[in-house]
Amino acid sequence: MSERAHLAVVGAGPAGLAGALAAAARGVRVTLVDAAEQAGGQFYRQPARALGARRPEALHHQWRTWERLRDGIDRHLTAGRVTHLTGHHVWCVQREPDSFTVHALRGPAQEEGVTVRADAVLLATGGYERVLPFPGWTLPGVVTAGGAQAMLKGGLVLPGRTVVVAGTGPLLLPVATGLAAAGARVAALVESAGPGALLRRAPALAAEPGKLAEGAWYAGRLLRHGVRTLSRHTVVEAHGTDRLEAVTVAALARDGRTRPGSARRIPCDTLAVGHGMLPHTDLAETLGCTLTGTAVRVDEEQRTDVPGVWAAGESTGIGGAALALAEGHIAGRSIAARLYGAVPDPRSWAAAARARARQRAFFAALDPVYAPPAGWADRITDDTVVCRCEEVTAGQVRTAAGPLGAGDLRTVKLLTRAGMGWCQGRVCAPAVAGLTGCPLTPGRRPFARPVPLGVLAELPDA
Amino acid sequence: MVGAACAWYAARAGLDVRVVDRGPVAGGTTGAGEGNLLVSDKEPGPELDLALLSARLWAQLGDELGTAFEYEPKGGLVVAATPDALTALHAFADGQRSAGVVADPVRADQLPSLEPHLATGQAGGVFYPQDAQVMPALAAAHLLRASGARLHTGRTVTGVLRTADGTVAGVRTDRGDLHAPAVVNAAGTWGGDLAALAGVRLPVLPRRGFVLVTEPLPRTVRHKVYAADYVADVASDSAALRTSPVVEGTAAGPVLIGASRERVGFDRSLSLAAVRALAAGAIGLFPFLERVRALRTYAGFRPYLPDHLPAIGPDPRAPGLFHACGHEGAGIGLAVGTGQLIAQRLTGKTPELDLTPFRPERFESCEEHETSGDSEDFKDHDTDGGDTP
Numbered sequence: 001m002s003e004r005a006h007l008a009v010v011g012a013g014p015a016g017l018a019g020a021l022a023a024a025a026r027g028v029r030v031t032l033v034d035a036a037e038q039a040g041g042q043f044y045r046q047p048a049r050a051l052g053a054r055r056p057e058a059l060h061h062q063w064r065t066w067e068r069l070r071d072g073i074d075r076h077l078t079a080g081r082v083t084h085l086t087g088h089h090v091w092c093v094q095r096e097p098d099s100f101t102v103h104a105l106r107g108p109a110q111e112e113g114v115t116v117r118a119d120a121v122l123l124a125t126g127g128y129e130r131v132l133p134f135p136g137w138t139l140p141g142v143v144t145a146g147g148a149q150a151m152l153k154g155g156l157v158l159p160g161r162t163v164v165v166a167g168t169g170p171l172l173l174p175v176a177t178g179l180a181a182a183g184a185r186v187a188a189l190v191e192s193a194g195p196g197a198l199l200r201r202a203p204a205l206a207a208e209p210g211k212l213a214e215g216a217w218y219a220g221r222l223l224r225h226g227v228r229t230l231s232r233h234t235v236v237e238a239h240g241t242d243r244l245e246a247v248t249v250a251a252l253a254r255d256g257r258t259r260p261g262s263a264r265r266i267p268c269d270t271l272a273v274g275h276g277m278l279p280h281t282d283l284a285e286t287l288g289c290t291l292t293g294t295a296v297r298v299d300e301e302q303r304t305d306v307p308g309v310w311a312a313g314e315s316t317g318i319g320g321a322a323l324a325l326a327e328g329h330i331a332g333r334s335i336a337a338r339l340y341g342a343v344p345d346p347r348s349w350a351a352a353a354r355a356r357a358r359q360r361a362f363f364a365a366l367d368p369v370y371a372p373p374a375g376w377a378d379r380i381t382d383d384t385v386v387c388r389c390e391e392v393t394a395g396q397v398r399t400a401a402g403p404l405g406a407g408d409l410r411t412v413k414l415l416t417r418a419g420m421g422w423c424q425g426r427v428c429a430p431a432v433a434g435l436t437g438c439p440l441t442p443g444r445r446p447f448a449r450p451v452p453l454g455v456l457a458e459l460p461d462a
Numbered sequence: 463m464v465g466a467a468c469a470w471y472a473a474r475a476g477l478d479v480r481v482v483d484r485g486p487v488a489g490g491t492t493g494a495g496e497g498n499l500l501v502s503d504k505e506p507g508p509e510l511d512l513a514l515l516s517a518r519l520w521a522q523l524g525d526e527l528g529t530a531f532e533y534e535p536k537g538g539l540v541v542a543a544t545p546d547a548l549t550a551l552h553a554f555a556d557g558q559r560s561a562g563v564v565a566d567p568v569r570a571d572q573l574p575s576l577e578p579h580l581a582t583g584q585a586g587g588v589f590y591p592q593d594a595q596v597m598p599a600l601a602a603a604h605l606l607r608a609s610g611a612r613l614h615t616g617r618t619v620t621g622v623l624r625t626a627d628g629t630v631a632g633v634r635t636d637r638g639d640l641h642a643p644a645v646v647n648a649a650g651t652w653g654g655d656l657a658a659l660a661g662v663r664l665p666v667l668p669r670r671g672f673v674l675v676t677e678p679l680p681r682t683v684r685h686k687v688y689a690a691d692y693v694a695d696v697a698s699d700s701a702a703l704r705t706s707p708v709v710e711g712t713a714a715g716p717v718l719i720g721a722s723r724e725r726v727g728f729d730r731s732l733s734l735a736a737v738r739a740l741a742a743g744a745i746g747l748f749p750f751l752e753r754v755r756a757l758r759t760y761a762g763f764r765p766y767l768p769d770h771l772p773a774i775g776p777d778p779r780a781p782g783l784f785h786a787c788g789h790e791g792a793g794i795g796l797a798v799g800t801g802q803l804i805a806q807r808l809t810g811k812t813p814e815l816d817l818t819p820f821r822p823e824r825f826e827s828c829e830e831h832e833t834s835g836d837s838e839d840f841k842d843h844d845t846d847g848g849d850t851p
């Protein structure tokens with residue numbers, strides 16, 4: 001090879017950065033492509049800074065990791081071994097006989113086409129939030145948990161706002177803590193999982209003491225801010241005429257139904273909801289990578305089953321920043337070896353492999369705890385809009401699956417338009433799956449982003 | 463779609479009908495194509511006759527089942543960019559007119575009133591008021607429901623039951639046998655496999671097509687619009703019409719652009735060359751589309767037979783077996799005519815159209831040449847509209 005082997009990394013979150021660093025340190029030329037304006041991904045984009053002037057102890061370790069990563073990348077950037085394309089939205093990665101073309105959009109309106117050629121690709125596109133509908137969820141004032149985090153970052157959370165944080169999953173704790181620390185009044189943290197479920201998983205969870213300490217730290221902060229935690233509770237309805245005014249929450253029985261008489265109203269002007277995360281897999285699917293469930297399938301070296309394509313971080317399964325770092329590191333080392341025709345020695349990344357195993361076990365134990373409560377779909381009234389892009393109601397979805405004979409998500413989409421709009425079903429697919437009893441299958445989305453026809457028409461020859 | 467139409471007309475003719483599909487409703491090519499009901503792209507011949515019959519039936523269904531499947535008799539506009547192309551288009555339209563097609567010439571200066579956003583500088587066009595459109599998946603689902611036929615989805619046909627004398631007596635499925643004196647093969651692109659289960663050969667092959675779907679727009683494209691490009695084949699001194707992709711607005715807002723044509727087997731992987739050709743063709747007609755975004759693209763596999771005509775009617779090689787498949791790029795449009803003809807045959811009536819050109823056994827004598835790879839077509843990223851080759 002006359003020129004140095006070239007790796008394209010899509011996504012500059014923990015996984016992508018760790019992969020880029022590991023590969024660049026071993027002589028690979030790297031181009032990092034990311035939609036955001038800054039490196040860091042979901043996690044480091046929301047630094048501990050947002051939680052107050054003093055850096056919280058529990059995050060200190062990860063903050064140092066971030067600084068090390070950033071400094072390492074900076075050195076390679078200066079040396080020209082790594083190029084970072086910020087504000088580049090990748091809409092497709094195309095496989096050619098012995099290379100790859102990464103197709104991206106840039107510019108203020110993502111209107112300009114850019115292509116990057118590479119010998120190998122690392123997909124580190126992370127995940128996105130799952131939000132399940134309930135009556136009133138489309139009211140202004142209802143935001144996603146991640147959206148609330150973004151409001152924090154933009155300084156948009158005004159002290160005096162009354163917020164309810166609701167849903168399920170480990171993200172709710174940091175979100176509630178962050179909001180409280182920024183001066184919002186957090187009226188309640190409503191978590192559908194019960195504390196007992198967590199205890200039953202104690203052995204697996206105890207294997208990851210750092211995580212538990214982190215959780216305990218957040219819980220302590222919540223107490224200090226006087227935030228009430230309602231576990232095994234759910235939001236059954238959001239109220240308001242023009243915007244959110246209150247929510248009704250109710251206690252959940254073991255079978256997932258709400259306990260009669262337990263409903264109560266909590267006045268609030270903001271509701272931050274989240275029901276966990278789902279992996280971004282569009283680019284991988286179009287490349288032909290096999291998925292397991294809703295995540296990209298990888299081997300011990302983080303290779304997908306398409307030669308030349310690696311994946312790391314939350315695109316291969318939801319598991320937090322530490323797991324993303326470990327997977328990215330392993331991927332970067334494997335790529336560096338394989339691009340130069342060598343077989344990598346897994347012993348050289350033994351520490352990262354151990355961290356990966358621990359984190360995966362931890363999240364595998366958490367997963368069932370934070371599953372949406374049984375019966376959530378039954379609480380969606382027929383007139384509730386499920387697909388916001390196309391304004392399709394739960395009633396229409398139920399009709400498609402019943403009398404009209406749709407047996408899978410794709411047919412429900414064809415018959416109702418649920419999932420055909422701007423977000424291409426990223427938001428509504430889990431809800432439609434729940435309503436119809438169809439399995440949540442990843443929707444084929446050849447374009448990971450909407451592409452101007454002018455860009456398509458002027459694509460270079462393959 | 464074809465199975466749904468057969469069920470509808472057979473049930474209306476008084477037959478007891480069961481519909482078996484291994485997938486959901488509209489899970490095959492019907493859910494992966496477009497709903498152009500075109501007469502404009504067909505030259506005089508048996509396919510055009512079937513298209514004209516179907517156009518009449520679709521209009522009746524549109525009245526009967528209302529707006530359930532977005533039937534829109536909006537008409538098609540074929541435009542010619544050059545005087546040569548216009549001359550060819552007019553000659554083509556003359557032939558169609560004598561076969562019963564309504565084809566109104568449109569002068570260049572009249573084009574903007576029909577399509578205000580059309581690229582300027584066209585030589586002229588022809589307007590076809592009989593062209594219409596439906597939403598195929600909705601059409602199939604609603605026809606099936608309205609037919610009253612019993613629907614067995616998620617059930618795979620694994621064999622065709624035959625009596626000692628060879629007469630077809632029903633189908634074997636992965637969930638039990640279904641007995642019936644008549645079996646209609648409406649398995650589309652998989653129709654050849656189904657025929658094989660009955661021991662007969664029907665060389666149905668897949669032809670891939672991509673469609674581009676844009677973000678929702680206010681009504682900017684009013685009709686089905688496509689370009690007719692005159693392609694002179696100097697060597698053979700023959701002329702053929704080539705069409706660019708059909709651009710059409712939909713009731714729901716998005717503009718559909720389709721479809722490409724490639725023979726690549728059942729390969730679903732994205733072909734950027736195909737979508738590039740679609741985008742370029744559409745922008746050529748409507749320059750404003752350059753800045754409009756494509757939200758998605760999808761591919762389907764048209765069922766085609768070597769002579770590009772469907773197989774419709776009884777199979778003398780397997781008494782009791784009827785075929786209704788192989789409609790290539792026009793199976794939505796031609797479905798209702800096909801259903802009507804099949805129902806007429808099933809009930810012993812004389813079909814409205816002569817079924818001879820559609821005889822399923824017509825490939826008995828020909829070689830397997832088509833199955834071995836179509837090299838001349840293999841790489842073309844030709845686009846076409848109503849999909850007649």
Ligand SMILES: Cc1cc2nc3c(=O)[nH]c(=O)nc-3n(C[C@H](O)[C@H](O)[C@H](O)COP(=O)(O)OP(=O)(O)OC[C@H]3O[C@@H](n4cnc5c(N)ncnc54)[C@H](O)[C@@H]3O)c2cc1C
Pocket residue numbers: 010011012013014015016033034035036040041042043044088089090091124125126127145146149171174175280312313314315319320321322324448449
């Ligand atoms: C609100 C919130 C709070 C969290 N709190 C914690 C916590 O306290 N502890 C913890 O361990 N984890 C936490 N997490 C999870 C943590 O953020 C993730 O585990 C981690 O960021 C995953 O890293 P990643 O590299 O896989 O993906 P990400 O960090 O998501 O990075 C993916 C990157 O890919 C880019 N990208 C995606 N698709 C494209 C495309 N098509 N074109 C171009 N770029 C693209 C994105 O812009 C992004 O920068 C939190 C997450 C959220 C949302």
Ligand SMILES: Cc1cc2nc3c(=O)[nH]c(=O)nc-3n(C[C@H](O)[C@H](O)[C@H](O)COP(=O)(O)OP(=O)(O)OC[C@H]3O[C@@H](n4cnc5c(N)ncnc54)[C@H](O)[C@@H]3O)c2cc1C
Pocket residue numbers: 463464465482483484485486488489490491492493494495496497498499500617618619620648649650651652653656670671672673720721722761762763764765786787788789790791792793794795796847848849
């Ligand atoms: C991109 C594209 C654009 C198109 N545009 C148009 C257009 O604008 N206008 C138009 O008229 N046509 C168009 N077509 C063509 C049209 O979609 C097809 O001709 C039509 O859908 C064929 O319908 P069908 O009912 O024969 O087949 P299908 O819809 O494929 O139905 C066949 C069914 O048989 C089932 N099946 C197969 N084998 C078995 C088995 N062993 N047991 C049980 N079930 C079985 C399958 O599951 C399937 O549901 C287009 C096609 C494509 C790909």
